[in-house]
Amino acid sequence: MPYVPPPELAALSLADLAEQVAARKLPPLDQWAPQETGDSEMRIAADGRWYHQGGEIRRPAMVRAFSSLLTRDDAGQHWLVTPFQKLSIAVEDAAFIATDMQVKVDDAGGSAIAFRLNTDDLVVCGPKHALRVGGSAEVPAYYLCVRHGVEARLNRSTYGQLIDYALSRDPVELVVESQGLRIALVPAL
Missing domain, CATH: 3.10.540.10 (duf1285 like domain)
Structure with missing residues (x-):
């Protein structure tokens, strides 16, 4: 049976995302x-x-x-x-590259940030899949925990999407939340 990639992130609800993630054996x-x-x-x-x-x-x-x-x-x-x-x-850096992100809202009003990786894996940021900030203030690097200690680095357009989302929430403090996890997007000095 040929491989069928998951639908685009924008087309998936949070429930659909959970189904897609569970279906990946x-x-x-x-x-x-x-x-x-x-x-x-x-x-x-x-x-x-x-x-x-x-x-x-x-x-x-x-x-x-x-x-x-x-x-x-x-x-x-x-x-x-x-x-x-x-x-x-x-x-050389991270095993995966996060190539897209979408913010999803559940029925209770909670938000989750979902990422698509270069391998078509879907990962929802949260306590089990934390986002960490590395690099420096001049050249930040954003990494998402995928599984078994392996990470994905957000590519330039994806971290641009993340920063735009953070700025839309609060133009002063660069912070996002996903599944109850609060993440500051500024590298530690």
């Missing part, structure tokens, strides 16, 4: 404890492109499959994990 990485370790000879560039032995992986379905096996340990090392092997993978 991910491997149980936290239940696997492979004994064999090695090097995958793979690299994820800062722009989100994947490489194996220097050549770009151009098949989106393959990148999507590999991305479902990603984890990051406490030391910051990224790994591709299967039940039998744990292979290191070089990541």
